[in-house]
Amino acid sequence: MRNREHREISSNSAVESKYDEYVMPIWKSLDVPVRRADGHTLEDFEGNEYLDCFSGISVTNAGHGNEAVVEAAKDQLDEFVHGCSYVHPNEPMARLAERLAEVTPGDLRKTFFCNSGTEAVEGAIKLARKHTGNTEIVALEMGFHGRTLGSLALTGNKSYKDGMAPTLNDVSHFSAPYAYRCPRCDGDRCTGACADDLEHVIDSHTSGDVAAVVIEPVMGEGGIVVPSDEWLDRVREITHDHGALLVVDEVQTGYGRTGAFWASDHFDVTPDVLTQAKGIANGLPLGAFTASADVADSFESGDHLSTFGGNPVACAGALANLEQLLDGIVDASAENGDWLGDRLADLEADFEVVGDTRGLGLMHGVELVDPERTGPRGVAPAPDPDLATRVSERLREAGVVVGVGGFYSNVMRFQPPLTIPRDRLERAVAQLETAIDEASH
Incomplete structure (x- = not known):
């Protein structure tokens, strides 16, 4: 057994290198090294903050660190x-x-x-x-x-x-x-x-x-x-x-x-x-x-x-x-979910590359497509997973974490903590709109 001096990890690259060396290969598509989390916010090892709209894949429904x-x-x-x-x-x-x-x-x-x-x-x-x-x-x-x-x-x-x-x-x-x-x-x-x-x-x-x-x-x-x-x-x-x-x-x-x-x-x-x-x-x-x-x-x-x-x-x-x-969080999430559904539907009307938006509560998806090509079985435009990847990257650069999934890996997944305030949701959707506009051009 080798003895090593254990020092506190102080940078994103340091924790990522330990993952590369000691952790079996895992899903890292969001790739935000997390040092702490609070409410609806993640913070990395270098003090950067991210608005979390994925909740660790729909886990921290009552907010990080409730x-x-x-x-x-x-x-x-x-x-x-x-x-x-x-x-x-x-x-x-x-x-x-x-x-x-x-x-x-x-x-x-x-x-x-x-x-x-x-x-x-x-x-x-x-x-x-x-x-x-x-x-x-x-x-x-x-x-x-x-x-x-x-x-x-x-x-x-x-x-x-x-x-x-x-x-x-x-x-x-x-x-x-x-x-x-x-x-x-x-x-x-x-x-x-x-x-x-x-x-x-x-x-x-x-x-x-x-x-x-x-x-x-x-x-x-x-x-x-x-x-x-x-x-x-x-x-x-x-x-x-x-x-x-x-x-x-x-x-x-x-x-x-x-x-x-x-x-x-x-x-x-x-x-x-x-x-x-x-x-x-x-x-x-x-x-x-x-x-x-x-x-x-x-x-x-x-x-x-x-x-x-x-x-x-x-x-x-x-x-x-x-x-x-049960003490109000679920009811509030239903109200925010109605607002989110309407706001995401606006993106569907504004962008040809947004083929469909759908969901319930604070579980919504935005399906990104290539309008120039026909999709599987001749139904709807073709899925565009590359666009979804580019949108995700731009969102991360803007400090917003949104999941990417779907059978064709082309759906942006909004699943924030249910405690997220409306103004933070508004910011996330605005950043998504900007990211789609930039990535699709």
Whole structure:
């Protein structure tokens, strides 16, 4: 073992060089070395400040460093850090589970706690298989559910799977409700017609042994794709007609992100199993999936376990976070989200390279296109991922962090902390407008 003198990192280049030398290759597309964060602001190691409109991929919904969340975690640290919550019951996990039973849709009642969204999805699949006695899963094209082998099989995008096959074999995919590029929709709104593709896929690509249909109520990595009520109603109907469970992945959309506590609340559809993570504890590592007592009790002791799942420090922070969000933050985000949607729609009218804008609450996407070329399947202008990269770079230079995603990597993703003030949102949109104007020329 080599002894080295450890000095405080004092520059962006210093922390980046340590990543290059000691950390396995990871996603660094935003590339802002963070020394501290507060509210809606990031600060790098050289004192530069950035307006954060991505929230660490929709995680710090209650704002970076939310005082109530931090204090709750600190108080629990003084009591004990770990005792394995599935061996020794503890108060924070018990109270959080009870609170989730109160705020989740319908009769969802019992929760399993884990560490991440990926684990929540994989646990939900195990539960669906155990409850139904079936094995096959159907998920959405363009969907994203995680990067471990089980959740990766559900993810409907080959770019995440390159070099990682084989994953689970019993997974099929059906059409996403992507109205802008759907030949069966009018381009502005999902008509629900593509939901019937689920029936076709079950009949033609499965043996009929379907345990679950897994969807995101708003597709995040897929490009902030919002379905219609008709689509979700039909998907639920087909799912239940085939004796399967509807698993709704709210990992990215939950905890107020869409202007309601759950994106499911926008639709008259109650999940059979609801997965959650990201915004659950405002940055503390925690994930969960919640089901009705009937479905949840299909698990027997030992069927599923997590050493660190339900960590009392994370659960204490999550409890405080939940109350913070319900104390006005979600309502304020809905109002700001309405304003943001209208303002981004102005960009669609002003720029030919803005093909579509869409979203709910503070989860909005701006799809950038090349108007001179036709897109996939002859629908809408071609995606322009190079333009999205240039826009992102200009925004960063202007001190604004916005995500880039979508199936074609051409969607600017607005997902700021829900506590962001209106004037900061106005600044971000103004900078986006400037960046699009400059980058498109």
